[in-house]
Amino acid sequence: MIEVQHLTKRYGPVTAVDDVSFRVERGEILGFLGPNGAGKTTTMRILTGYMPATEGRAVVAGFDVFEQPIEAKRRTGYLPETPPLYPDMSVVEYLGFVARIKGVPSNERAARIETIMERTRIADMRHRLCSRLSKGYRQRVGLAQALLHNPDVLILDEPTAGLDPKQIIETRELVKELAGDHTIILSTHILPEVSQTCQRVVIIAKGRVVAVDTPENLTARLRGANSLYLQVDAGGADLAGVFSQLPGVRRVAESDRRDLIVGYEIETETGGDVRRELARVVVGSGWGLLELRPMRLSLEDIFLSLTTEEIESAAGEPADPEPAGPEPAAQEPAAQEAVNG
Ligand SMILES: Nc1ncnc2c1ncn2[C@@H]1O[C@H](COP(=O)(O)OP(=O)(O)OP(=O)(O)O)[C@@H](O)[C@H]1O
Numbered sequence: 408m409i410e411v412q413h414l415t416k417r418y419g420p421v422t423a424v425d426d427v428s429f430r431v432e433r434g435e436i437l438g439f440l441g442p443n444g445a446g447k448t449t450t451m452r453i454l455t456g457y458m459p460a461t462e463g464r465a466v467v468a469g470f471d472v473f474e475q476p477i478e479a480k481r482r483t484g485y486l487p488e489t490p491p492l493y494p495d496m497s498v499v500e501y502l503g504f505v506a507r508i509k510g511v512p513s514n515e516r517a518a519r520i521e522t523i524m525e526r527t528r529i530a531d532m533r534h535r536l537c538s539r540l541s542k543g544y545r546q547r548v549g550l551a552q553a554l555l556h557n558p559d560v561l562i563l564d565e566p567t568a569g570l571d572p573k574q575i576i577e578t579r580e581l582v583k584e585l586a587g588d589h590t591i592i593l594s595t596h597i598l599p600e601v602s603q604t605c606q607r608v609v610i611i612a613k614g615r616v617v618a619v620d621t622p623e624n625l626t627a628r629l630r631g632a633n634s635l636y637l638q639v640d641a642g643g644a645d646l647a648g649v650f651s652q653l654p655g656v657r658r659v660a661e662s663d664r665r666d667l668i669v670g671y672e673i674e675t676e677t678g679g680d681v682r683r684e685l686a687r688v689v690v691g692s693g694w695g696l697l698e699l700r701p702m703r704l705s706l707e708d709i710f711l712s713l714t715t716e717e718i719e720s721a722a723g724e725p726a727d728p729e730p731a732g733p734e735p736a737a738q739e740p741a742a743q744e745a746v747n748g
Pocket residue numbers: 418421422423424441442443444445446447448449450596727729730733734735736
């Protein structure tokens with residue numbers, strides 16, 4: 408449904424997006440995860456036809472975004488980083504305006520707006536001026552405008568940014584409901600978001616894709632060596648030497664110590680399971696076995712490891728210069744993104 412091939416975007420000397428390729432299948436939710444400045448917004452702006460790429464190709468719903476931009480845009484709903492609202496319009500006026508420019512037939516507009524307002528839970532704010540909306544409601548109205556023309560593809564740039572915890576859960580639920588009918592790419596910094604909402608994750612750092620996989624596979628892939636946590640009461644003795652003698656154990660490190668109780672992190676060879684042997688040694692020596700469990704890498708660890716590897720491997724190169732010039736894209740009139748979206 409979405410196909411991105413070798414996309415590159417340069418702003419003068421800054422390469423914001425560097426040879427990015429990925430696919431999103433119909434009905435799938437893809438999470439676009441990366442630290443600040445990774446190139447998420449830039450990629451999304453290219454996909455929505457809001458700005459051209461320097462190199463590469465992107466196909467959305469069967470249409471090349473550069474060669475058939477109108478067809479591609481008709482099938483795309485876009486929630487930009489800053490929702491493109493008109494401050495002087497009320498919510499319902501604004502949605503009416505967007506419905507018109509998006510070509511929703513006039514006899515369907517009113518019903519469509521009602522449905523979308525219900526769905527995004529903004530009906531109670533219908534007569535509020537856009538300039539008077541709270542951040543969370545602005546975000547929801549932004550989502551509503553992206554959905555108005557019932558697009559096949561939704562591109563959501565940090566849809567939960569600035570929302571309170573209840574709204575975050577509601578938005579996640581809404582996004583999940585929308586998948587299936589719609590193909591969705593959403594960007595985020597929030598790790599639980601991708602594991603809870605997305606089937607697949609693209610992790611980008613400094614414009615480059617560092618991983619594309621399911622959240623589960625990412626965890627598994629990075630767990631090259633298994634680690635165990637073992638807590639023992641052996642009268643405060645240091646047992647690291649004892650445990651490192653066991654076959655299958657690679658490395659032992661003391662991780663915490665409280666009075667006579669010591670916790671160890673034990674790294675083992677992949678595939679082997681030394682838990683029984685460890686338990687036997689501890690109990691057989693008359694020590695107290697208080698805890699023994701596998702340590703799993705969290706998505707957070709994986710993210711940090713992937714993105715810092717990338718940054719470390721780029722060390723020595725000068726740091727990404729933050730361009731001082733104006734961001735032309737950010738300064739276009741608000742409606743421009745709505746038209747494009
Ligand atoms: N209009 C522009 N002119 C010059 N450089 C730009 C422009 N827009 C973005 N950049 C640079 O491109 C890089 C990628 O920016 P982008 O906004 O795509 O990152 P992001 O992943 O969306 O970050 P964030 O999480 O902070 O939103 C950054 O180094 C940024 O400074």
